[in-house]
Amino acid sequence: MPLIRPFGLPEFWxxxxxxxxxxxxxxxxxxxxxxxxxxxxxxxxxxxxxLRGLATGFIRLFQGTPLLMQLFLVxxxxxxxxxxxxxxxxxxxxxxxxxxxxLGEIWRGCIEAVPSGQREAATALGLRxxxxxxxxxxxxxxxxxxxxxxGFLVQLIKGTSLAAIIGFTELTRQGQIINNATxxxxxxxxxxxxxxxxxxxxxxxxxxxxxxxxxxxxER
Amino acid sequence: MTGIAxxxxxxxxxxxxxxxxxxxxxxxxHALKNIExxxxxxxxxxxxxxxxxxxxxxxxxxxxxxxxxxxxxVVDGHDLTxxxxxxxxxxxxxxxxFQQFNLFPHMTVLENCTLAPMKVRGIARVEAEKTxxxxxxxxxxxxxxxxxPAQLSGGQQQRVAIARxxxxxxxxxxxxxxxxxxxxxxxxxxxxxxxDLAKEGxxxxxxxxxxxxxxxVADRVIFMDRGEILEMDTPDAFFGNPKNERLKxxxxxxx
Ligand SMILES: Nc1ncnc2c1ncn2[C@@H]1O[C@H](COP(=O)(O)OP(=O)(O)OP(=O)(O)O)[C@@H](O)[C@H]1O
Ligand SMILES: [Mg+2]
Numbered sequence: 001m002p003l004i005r006p007f008g009l010p011e012f013w014x015x016x017x018x019x020x021x022x023x024x025x026x027x028x029x030x031x032x033x034x035x036x037x038x039x040x041x042x043x044x045x046x047x048x049x050x051l052r053g054l055a056t057g058f059i060r061l062f063q064g065t066p067l068l069m070q071l072f073l074v075x076x077x078x079x080x081x082x083x084x085x086x087x088x089x090x091x092x093x094x095x096x097x098x099x100x101x102x103l104g105e106i107w108r109g110c111i112e113a114v115p116s117g118q119r120e121a122a123t124a125l126g127l128r129x130x131x132x133x134x135x136x137x138x139x140x141x142x143x144x145x146x147x148x149x150x151g152f153l154v155q156l157i158k159g160t161s162l163a164a165i166i167g168f169t170e171l172t173r174q175g176q177i178i179n180n181a182t183x184x185x186x187x188x189x190x191x192x193x194x195x196x197x198x199x200x201x202x203x204x205x206x207x208x209x210x211x212x213x214x215x216x217x218x219e220r
Numbered sequence: 221m222t223g224i225a226x227x228x229x230x231x232x233x234x235x236x237x238x239x240x241x242x243x244x245x246x247x248x249x250h251a252l253k254n255i256e257x258x259x260x261x262x263x264x265x266x267x268x269x270x271x272x273x274x275x276x277x278x279x280x281x282x283x284x285x286x287x288x289x290x291x292x293x294v295v296d297g298h299d300l301t302x303x304x305x306x307x308x309x310x311x312x313x314x315x316x317x318f319q320q321f322n323l324f325p326h327m328t329v330l331e332n333c334t335l336a337p338m339k340v341r342g343i344a345r346v347e348a349e350k351t352x353x354x355x356x357x358x359x360x361x362x363x364x365x366x367x368x369p370a371q372l373s374g375g376q377q378q379r380v381a382i383a384r385x386x387x388x389x390x391x392x393x394x395x396x397x398x399x400x401x402x403x404x405x406x407x408x409x410x411x412x413x414x415x416d417l418a419k420e421g422x423x424x425x426x427x428x429x430x431x432x433x434x435x436x437v438a439d440r441v442i443f444m445d446r447g448e449i450l451e452m453d454t455p456d457a458f459f460g461n462p463k464n465e466r467l468k469x470x471x472x473x474x475x
Contacts, residue, residue, distance in 0.1 A: 121322035124283055125336035125388060126312040135335055139326050
């Protein structure tokens with residue numbers, strides 16, 4: 001009894017609703033990557049050779065390998081470590097590490113773009129490392145960082161589609177499931193792509209606008 | 221003269237800054253060579269010399285923006301070579317003014333002036349703001365407190381930088397070419413502020429090529445070249461009767 005159902009409104013809604021898992025995974029990876037990225041960025045600009053080397057190694061490792069391999073390694077690595085295989089956790093961990101590396105590198109550049117005189121003035125006033133970073137360097141770096149960070153978020157949202165391969169049911173995987181039932185790949189993946197576009201496009205516009213605003217602000 | 225002799229005998233308590241056999245290297249480059257310098261409390265020192273001679277490096281060693289390879293630096297009785305807590309103490313007690321002002325562009329003038337007193341000294345905001353306004357008054361820009369640095373002229377920015385440093389109630393002020401980045405018409409307003417400060421008895425080390433300022437306020441003028449102190453004397457002797465050949469050439473060039 002072959003059950004080929006047509007692609008109708010219910011199927012359409014199932015796909016659209018699956019976007020919430022894409023959004024959730026992106027949000028977790030972005031939040032975790034934000035924290036990890038800050039640590040990596042601070043490590044990259046630290047005075048300690050040891051910390052710098054560690055942070056650099058981390059970045060090289062994750063920038064030099066495909067995201068899919070990172071997902072596989074975390075997914076199967078959990079199994080080897082005797083943990084239950086859980087696509088949710090594996091995807092969240094792998095994407096967090098991935099985002100940490102990329103945001104770390106982006107933010108390092110932003111921190112280094114703050115003139116060294118700012119750090120020196122803060123130091124000369126007696127401010128110690130944490131206050132120097134918190135009140136002087138990072139607020140200035142974050143202004144530069146907004147546009148490239150939003151740009152990376154777009155990459156990250158699209159990147160979550162790879163989690164489908166380890167069995168995490170988000171937008172892409174839901175599309176595959178519906179396609180197996182309806183055999184209307186064009187409709188199905190057209191819908192999937194459209195949902196990604198609706199998620200990403202406003203962010204791209206936002207990023208471009210902020211880039212423009214920043215370039216104007218620095219011209220003055 | 222007896223005052224100086226007495227200071228030497230009673231030792232470090234009368235000395236604001238003491239540098240003994242200081243050597244500084246940038247990689248293979250020997251930037252400071254056997255620097256010997258004692259600055260008494262309340263003394264005003266002007267440092268001049270050609271570009272790259274190590275003037276900035278010298279005063280940046282005093283608040284350890286640069287670390288030295290060997291020698292000893294004692295500031296207000298705190299031995300910097302001991303590191304750690306002493307470095308923090310010294311930075312709290314020395315104010316620094318930079319050529320490029322280095323005001324924090326994302327903060328208002330008032331916030332620039334209150335940040336360190338609040339975060340380093342733990343002073344309450346209300347009190348920190350009161351002090352800041354008083355110092356802004358003293359550098360004659362009380363009306364600019366709520367503005368951002370980019371809205372001010374260079375001369376005003378540099379006076380804010382001086383006020384910001386004074387808000388920490390420093391015992392020693394370091395100036396690194398504070399007027400070199402200014403348009404000529406603004407140099408005077410900054411120099412006047414510095415002269416006021418000198419009159420109040422502040423210990424000052426100032427890198428500058430403003431020789432009028434040196435003659436007017438300096439107790440001693442130092443000439444540096446290639447990482448060495450080549451001459452150190454009262455302004456009268458320094459300008460009237462320079463002994464070193466390189467200093468003579470230098471004075472000929474800048475006047
Ligand atoms: N961070 C650094 N790394 C390497 N070399 C440096 C560094 N800072 C300064 N130098 C070198 O040390 C020497 C002294 O520099 P310094 O800035 O103290 O000179 P200066 O007398 O203040 O000169 P200027 O009048 O141009 O400000 C110069 O030759 C400079 O190139
Ligand atoms: Mg200099």
